[in-house]
Amino acid sequence: MNTETDNNEMDQDIIAFKIISNVGMAKSLTMEALYAAKEGNYELAQEKLSESKQHFKLGHKIHSKLIQMEASGEKVHPSIILMHAEDQMMSAETISELVKEMIEMYKKINK
Amino acid sequence: MKTIMLVCAAGMSTSLLVTKMKKAAEGKGVDADIFAIPASEMSSVLENKNVDAVLLGPQVMYMKKQLEAELSIKNIPIEAINVQDYGMMNGEKVLEQAFSLIK
Numbered sequence: 348m349n350t351e352t353d354n355n356e357m358d359q360d361i362i363a364f365k366i367i368s369n370v371g372m373a374k375s376l377t378m379e380a381l382y383a384a385k386e387g388n389y390e391l392a393q394e395k396l397s398e399s400k401q402h403f404k405l406g407h408k409i410h411s412k413l414i415q416m417e418a419s420g421e422k423v424h425p426s427i428i429l430m431h432a433e434d435q436m437m438s439a440e441t442i443s444e445l446v447k448e449m450i451e452m453y454k455k456i457n458k
Numbered sequence: 459m460k461t462i463m464l465v466c467a468a469g470m471s472t473s474l475l476v477t478k479m480k481k482a483a484e485g486k487g488v489d490a491d492i493f494a495i496p497a498s499e500m501s502s503v504l505e506n507k508n509v510d511a512v513l514l515g516p517q518v519m520y521m522k523k524q525l526e527a528e529l530s531i532k533n534i535p536i537e538a539i540n541v542q543d544y545g546m547m548n549g550e551k552v553l554e555q556a557f558s559l560i561k
Contacts, residue, residue, distance in 0.1 A: 360474070361546075361547065364471060364474070364544075364545055364546075364547050365545045365546075367471045367516075367517070368471075368516050368541055368544045368545035369516075369545070370517075371466075371467070371471075371515060371516030371517030371518075371519070372516040372519070372541055374516075374517055374520070375516055375517060375518070375519040375520035376520070378520035379520050382520070382523075427470065428470065428471065428474070431468065431470050431471060435467065435517060
């Protein structure tokens with residue numbers, strides 16, 4: 348049993364979880380922004396969107412560690428949890444882009 | 459024995475947390491049934507199981523209001539998992555959070 352490999356894998360799992368928790372928050376905050384806009388509370392919607400962006404940036408920052416590791420020749424262990432992190436990150440980004448437009452739509456609908 | 463249900467997007471990220479929480483519960487000599495499910499399965503699970511507390515992963519935290527409506531009828535407390543504890547997969551802290559909800 349190679350403990351160094353195990354430690355590495357465990358570190359990479361933690362990295363995956365940190366990504367998931369941050370982009371997960373980003374996604375939830377984006378949805379909360381949308382719900383706020385639905386109620387006509389556009390100021391709150393903007394606040395939630397800003398908060399969401401912070402979490403998303405942090406998730407991306409952590410994710411780039413993995414990209415750097417791979418680029419420098421260090422092995423990145425493929426795992427389902429890492430795939431999940433990637434998926435959550437990209438869908439959070441997609442949702443965020445759509446929600447921004449939907450908030451504009453609510454502004455028009457609520458008039 | 460207390461039953462704690464964790465809800466997340468696919469039930470994936472919460473499963474490691476469940477393992478850690480079970481370990482923490484063992485360490486404290488506490489008897490608890492802890493499991494994780496995807497949000498889509500919540501209603502059907504609640505039909506068949508008595509749950510004492512529901513904890514939400516960050517990705518589904520925004521669903522709290524809708525889920526609260528369903529859960530308040532059964533008097534089941536629900537809260538978003540503390541984001542720092544979740545990111546660090548801190549089983550002990552999340553277990554504490556769950557038990558603080560069960561009063």
